Amino acid sequence: MLNDDFACLFDCAGDQLIEIPFTTSTADKTFIGYPYPMKGGPDGLLDVWDCEFEALYREGESGARFMILSIQTWATGRPAPLRTLQQFIERLKQYNDVRFARCSEIAAWCDDAAKN
């Protein structure tokens, strides 16, 4: 789903499914992937990732947040944007309160939070 920025638990007649939404607003292909408009190139990509991170990090002071990045092998996988990704990750690793997580970990967290 694209309609939220936090996970939610669907309860369907006893079965449960955790929805972890994503966003196209930070999608790599828009900025760097042919034949998309390629607005800004690798710098544009870094700009949108930085802004997304800063906004969410700030909001994370007062509530749980996560940032989701979808990247395409054929787009960010190319040398120039790959270097952008590498620099971005290195920068994030300097924060001791930023965690890289798998969707399964987010889901487990959400499941716990729903039980409590």
Next chain:
Amino acid sequence: MWTEIKPQQQAKWPDGVRLPIIISVHHQSEEAAYVFEDGQVDPFDYGERQYGGRRGAWRLLEIMTKHDVRGTWIVCGATLEKYPAISRAAKAAGHSFAGHTYEHEMMCNYPAKEELRLIRKTVSVFEDLLGEHLRGWRTCFASHNTIDILLEHFDFEWDASMWNDDLPYVIEGHGRRLLEIPFSSYSDAAIAVLITKPFPPSPFCTWSTNTPRFIWNTLKAQFDALYARGATKPVLMPLTVHDFIVGRPSRCKILDDFIAYAKQHEGVVFTTHDEAGAWWWKNYAREPTTPSAVLETS
């Protein structure tokens, strides 16, 4: 029938107001989602837009609250029915409101009778759910009848649907006067998204976007030019933000930065259409002065 009153060349804002900025929060969420030929809504586009009501509008309100600024919430009737809590919170925080048709109908595609019905319907949703008697209107794509309908059937004090000027102007007809407070797509932070053909965006594809830096540059250029001109002439900066577009974190950050930047300038006032309208009315008589205008009927 209506006419524009020739602008009063000496018209000005109150002392101390050099550049009023009116933020219009378009709170329309999923109302304009793309519909396939078979009548089914495009789930991808629907979700993209529904973000506006679920999250984006709240984030916009949060940022405006953080900076202690108010604006005008431009809300569709159906959106107010689906998400009343956010409009109530905006009202409690002192924001103004305008109707934005019922389900974001593009009025240029509707006959006058239907347009009248949809405006009435929207007006009553605001009264029922928000206890708000609307003073302002922003249509989605005006028809040739919009202004006549607003003048003849309603008591709106202002309309903000036109893109044809930089400053408010008075419209007279059907025995009364209405203030037009125009806006522009150049200071629409929705410039974040590229509108590609076909419009609405094509099925299976979501919005293509510009970079946050691009939005920043666009807003800053607009602001700097208006602020400089404001030293000697009356100026106005309309700033449009959509809940589902600018409500996303990366773009909201630019709005956040922009408000902070603008607030550092003396004489910059973040205001609402209601307030700016009341200021501008001081330059003009509220009632028609020409008897012919009073006698005019539809």
